[in-house]
Amino acid sequence: MMPAALTTGSAAKVARGKAPGGSGCPYLVVRDPESVREVLHRPADFSPANALVAVTPLEGPALRVLQRVGFALPPVLASNGTGTHGGIRKVVAGFFTPATVAAMEPRIRELAREAAAKTAGQLARSGHADLVQTVAAFPPAVIMFELLGLPVRDLPDLKRWGLDSMELFWGWPDGDRQLELARSAAEFYVWLRRLVAESVAAPGRNLFKSLAEHGLSRTEMCSLGYFLLIAGQETTTQLISTTLFRLLEGAAPVGWTEAASEAAARSVVRHVLATESSVPTWRRVAAHSTDLGGDRIPAGTEILLELSGNQITAAAGPGSPSPQAQAGGGYSTGLIFGSGIHRCLGAKLAELEAGVIVQEAAAALPGIQLRDHEPDWIRLLSFQAPRSASVANGPG
Numbered sequence: 001m002m003p004a005a006l007t008t009g010s011a012a013k014v015a016r017g018k019a020p021g022g023s024g025c026p027y028l029v030v031r032d033p034e035s036v037r038e039v040l041h042r043p044a045d046f047s048p049a050n051a052l053v054a055v056t057p058l059e060g061p062a063l064r065v066l067q068r069v070g071f072a073l074p075p076v077l078a079s080n081g082t083g084t085h086g087g088i089r090k091v092v093a094g095f096f097t098p099a100t101v102a103a104m105e106p107r108i109r110e111l112a113r114e115a116a117a118k119t120a121g122q123l124a125r126s127g128h129a130d131l132v133q134t135v136a137a138f139p140p141a142v143i144m145f146e147l148l149g150l151p152v153r154d155l156p157d158l159k160r161w162g163l164d165s166m167e168l169f170w171g172w173p174d175g176d177r178q179l180e181l182a183r184s185a186a187e188f189y190v191w192l193r194r195l196v197a198e199s200v201a202a203p204g205r206n207l208f209k210s211l212a213e214h215g216l217s218r219t220e221m222c223s224l225g226y227f228l229l230i231a232g233q234e235t236t237t238q239l240i241s242t243t244l245f246r247l248l249e250g251a252a253p254v255g256w257t258e259a260a261s262e263a264a265a266r267s268v269v270r271h272v273l274a275t276e277s278s279v280p281t282w283r284r285v286a287a288h289s290t291d292l293g294g295d296r297i298p299a300g301t302e303i304l305l306e307l308s309g310n311q312i313t314a315a316a317g318p319g320s321p322s323p324q325a326q327a328g329g330g331y332s333t334g335l336i337f338g339s340g341i342h343r344c345l346g347a348k349l350a351e352l353e354a355g356v357i358v359q360e361a362a363a364a365l366p367g368i369q370l371r372d373h374e375p376d377w378i379r380l381l382s383f384q385a386p387r388s389a390s391v392a393n394g395p396g
């Protein structure tokens, strides 16, 4: 029998291994915020071990491409359900303390102004620009490298690798596409291994040196770097992309002109986080047979937690949309960055970056209009955003 939670709208099932709506081994989708919080706060019962497992099982040819470069993602941080997690998390958190992040604001603003000015120049020259590329894509990556004490380089490659790896692990690629994506992931991994080797021998403080001093092996450092170098910037790019798009579309609570104020920009970012965050779901797996809200959850049950509005869990069936969304008040913003011992280490940074970058773009580009109201969207199990926000100078 289905657990009661499944029939009350707090949880529902969604297909696995295929795009939503297809058949296959289902995730248990948990939608009720109280239950989501409970799952996140019971890591011994609901393990993060499946956080980085490919949604679509990888086929032989793709696996061989990865194996050839020694690609491995042993659990270190996001997917680490063991006692080593706390110590490793502390080392990484040392690079994103509230004081360090706050001190970065002038630098974020400088990069945001440069990007907005470059966009204005491009608009003057060619009449159009894609704000995802010119405004949202690069500042978060520069800031992440600077905070981690790593060289700022190969940014276009990093952006491509990040998107490809997200699709490889959180998407539904067929065999041919898997092969393409695996080649990209292998290229990223080789680049990362070189960066790790170089960084541990470099002067000064940097992430990999600190992790080596903590006792992590090269493979563990590559695993952590693979996750962090994507999570630490592409998710923020995607949040900014959705915010810019909704503002220009006229679908945000404030208009484009108003977003030039700091308070309005911050509040519209909060709104997008609550209604359609760039990371709208996250996974856990039942470590053993256990209970949730009085329902039996068998060992090994794969769980998809709904953190914000999205098309995946909305399509999941009974009870959609969740009571919070129906009430029009959005989702509980307290869960957007997760909760408990794995809560996002970049929450403050991501919100600060998104607010400043949106504000500076709205201030520098007052007359722009959206050219394409129906862009292609990134729609993966746990990531979403428009791929472009194409604009032109408005009349007058």
Ligand code: HEM
Pocket (backbone or CB within 6 Å): 040, 048, 077, 078, 079, 089, 092, 096, 228, 231, 232, 233, 235, 236, 239, 277, 278, 279, 281, 282, 307, 336, 337, 338, 339, 340, 341, 342, 343, 344, 345, 346, 347, 349, 350
């Ligand atoms: C809009 C941007 C972002 C969103 C929506 C987001 C969301 C999330 C979510 C939902 C989790 C899982 C939390 C859990 O399991 O309880 C997470 C984990 C994590 N995030 Fe973020 N994130 C964002 C940006 C960032 C940035 C900029 C960084 C880098 C500083 C970052 C670093 C991490 C790390 C290291 C973890 C794993 C923490 C652990 O397992 O202990 N994230 N994030």
